[in-house]
Amino acid sequence: MxxxxxxxxxxxxxxxxxxxxxxxxxxxSYAIVKQVALGGPDKWDFLDFDSASKHVLISHGTEVTVVxxxxxxxxxxxxxxxxxxxxxxxxxxGRGFADASNSKTxxxxxxxxxxxxxTLPVGEDSDAIVFDPATKRVFVMDADGAAFxxxxxxxxxxxxxxxxxxxxxxxxxxxAGHLFINLAxxxxxxxxxxxxxxxxxxxxxxxxESPHGLAMDAMTRRLFVSCVxxxxxxxxxxxxxxxxxxPIGAGTDADGFDPVRHVIFSSNxxxxxxxxxxxxxxxxxxxxxxxxxxxxxxxxxxxDTGRVYLVTADVAGQxxxxxxxxxxxxxxxxxxxxxxxxxPKP
Numbered sequence: 001m002x003x004x005x006x007x008x009x010x011x012x013x014x015x016x017x018x019x020x021x022x023x024x025x026x027x028x029s030y031a032i033v034k035q036v037a038l039g040g041p042d043k044w045d046f047l048d049f050d051s052a053s054k055h056v057l058i059s060h061g062t063e064v065t066v067v068x069x070x071x072x073x074x075x076x077x078x079x080x081x082x083x084x085x086x087x088x089x090x091x092x093x094g095r096g097f098a099d100a101s102n103s104k105t106x107x108x109x110x111x112x113x114x115x116x117x118x119t120l121p122v123g124e125d126s127d128a129i130v131f132d133p134a135t136k137r138v139f140v141m142d143a144d145g146a147a148f149x150x151x152x153x154x155x156x157x158x159x160x161x162x163x164x165x166x167x168x169x170x171x172x173x174x175x176a177g178h179l180f181i182n183l184a185x186x187x188x189x190x191x192x193x194x195x196x197x198x199x200x201x202x203x204x205x206x207x208x209e210s211p212h213g214l215a216m217d218a219m220t221r222r223l224f225v226s227c228v229x230x231x232x233x234x235x236x237x238x239x240x241x242x243x244x245x246x247p248i249g250a251g252t253d254a255d256g257f258d259p260v261r262h263v264i265f266s267s268n269x270x271x272x273x274x275x276x277x278x279x280x281x282x283x284x285x286x287x288x289x290x291x292x293x294x295x296x297x298x299x300x301x302x303x304d305t306g307r308v309y310l311v312t313a314d315v316a317g318q319x320x321x322x323x324x325x326x327x328x329x330x331x332x333x334x335x336x337x338x339x340x341x342x343x344p345k346p
Contacts, residue, residue, distance in 0.1 A: 028306065028345055030273065032342050033342065034340075036067055037336075038074070039337060040061070041061025041063070041337075042336075044298070044312075045059040045086065047059070048300055049089075049301065050111065051091060051303075055068060059087045060084065063080075064078040066078070069309070084101070085126065088129045088130060090131045090153055097151070097153070099129060099140060104122055121158055122142060122161065124144045126143070128140075128141040128168070132175075135194045137153060139171060139173075141168035142161065143168060146165060146166055146167050147163050147164055148181065149161045150162070160197065168183060169181075171214060172215060172223070178200075184210045203235070205235070209227055209229035212226055212253050213225065213254040213256075214226075214255065215255045215257040215265075216237065220280075222281060223236070224257060226248060230250050232252075232255065232274065232276065233245045247286070250269065252266045253269065260304070261306055262277065262279075265301065267297055267310055268292075269294065293315075293340060295313060295315065297312075298311055305343070308343075313332035313336040313337045313338060316332055
């Protein structure tokens, strides 16, 4: 009887804590608190936050630039990458994985020394990279190859490159044996079993043009898909049905989720950070957008502090769109790439 009472009390406390997690009336506002000069190369793409070292890893042209997420000090560089787009830190293994898309390889490096440990073959035009704790596998999105490559992160070995019948953009795992992939060219979301590598489902995303950003709340089983036609769709990871859709800024290339404050972000090239508050599994609210800087289209977040990290460069000018209705083309000052740090206001 005492054990039953203890179990019931534990369940009640967990339910209360879950309710309290969604109790905030408004999402926090954010402000830029630090800018870190990164310099050349004049390219950048995905970022990742290393929760163990509190370092920010930035895909930065021919290198991965590593920055102390607290102080902004540049810690070091993983060099010799022929156009890097994606990077992921795996603190449990002490390793990082970064692509070199032009050479169709992924470099494995030591997270402490940043020394290269191995170089593995992957598919054509590698892009986003994610790690699955359930299988200890790394998954690389091969964009132009319309495929994904699986890497054994323990043995440092490429396992397979499998077709997707669509161009992958971003990916996320649920830590329960599933990989979710945006298929930009077909406007779909694919669910892959991370053990068998079978594609279990392909869900259309009606109204979403070229899905780019992808994040997830593993607790509520909700996926957050940002689309280049200025929308963010919230999708069930169980059956692919759309839960909600919101307007976001122009030029999204990534999105993120803060599981502590229950805030969804879209980083946009128009110089805004779109913010959506998660009030519950099926309840969301659009908050005022945060001004950032033009070109800041990729991001990562520190869930402990709520700090958001974005990368861009100083704007030299803007050219007219190549076609009617297109986005203006931004040109940047050479050597001016920088990391922006945004903190939630008290």
